[in-house]
Amino acid sequence: MRRALRSDLLALPLEAAPRLLGAELRTSVGGDDVHLRITEVEAYHGQGTGETPDPGSHARMGRTARNATMWGEPGHLYVYLSHGIHSCVNVVCGPEGTAGGVLLRAGEVVHGVEVAARRRGVSPPLGGVALRDLARGPGRFGQASGLRHPLHDGVDAVGGSPWHGASAELWLTDHPVTDIASGPRVGVAGLAGTEAFPWRFWISGDPTVSAFRWGRGARDASAASPVLD
Numbered sequence: 186m187r188r189a190l191r192s193d194l195l196a197l198p199l200e201a202a203p204r205l206l207g208a209e210l211r212t213s214v215g216g217d218d219v220h221l222r223i224t225e226v227e228a229y230h231g232q233g234t235g236e237t238p239d240p241g242s243h244a245r246m247g248r249t250a251r252n253a254t255m256w257g258e259p260g261h262l263y264v265y266l267s268h269g270i271h272s273c274v275n276v277v278c279g280p281e282g283t284a285g286g287v288l289l290r291a292g293e294v295v296h297g298v299e300v301a302a303r304r305r306g307v308s309p310p311l312g313g314v315a316l317r318d319l320a321r322g323p324g325r326f327g328q329a330s331g332l333r334h335p336l337h338d339g340v341d342a343v344g345g346s347p348w349h350g351a352s353a354e355l356w357l358t359d360h361p362v363t364d365i366a367s368g369p370r371v372g373v374a375g376l377a378g379t380e381a382f383p384w385r386f387w388i389s390g391d392p393t394v395s396a397f398r399w400g401r402g403a404r405d406a407s408a409a410s411p412v413l414d
Contacts, residue, residue, distance in 0.1 A: 231284020
């Protein structure tokens, strides 16, 4: 594997997202290291980004204090709080000033299993189910990584410099994953969570990939709306 460069992340999220499958996010928080192999991602575009407006993005209405990291330099991590509880991790992609992020939805803990298990409150991490579930879903992924909102929002996963007691590195695989599936994003409300936005990508057959669920009103919107070309 090799360290990611900014140039690797200049593409818009929809193009960059599948390239992150099989990559590793390596974090060090409080002296504890965890490496997470990325198995599931979702692309999100900000206002004015790409050909199709994304109604599911935090940056759909423009730049705010909350989503400012999404508008910055590619390779930084946008760490946001979901449902007031879970810290979720996104890789900022696209040219600076063009909002976009790739949500890291799920992964496999390939180093630091004991640390990830402690952060998740899983003890002991024995058996295939427990290991599979350590970073299965964006909240669990964020918890296993040790990155927390708002403290670690903006940490640079390309430069790797320390940020409020943490550091992060994104490593890309020398052999890109080819067995990739795509479909609607998970739990996203309305049209943004339908087949009109097949912006979720995952490694086919990987046990760490999270289960699909409809977002609020998405099932009805899917039945009523044609798929976008």
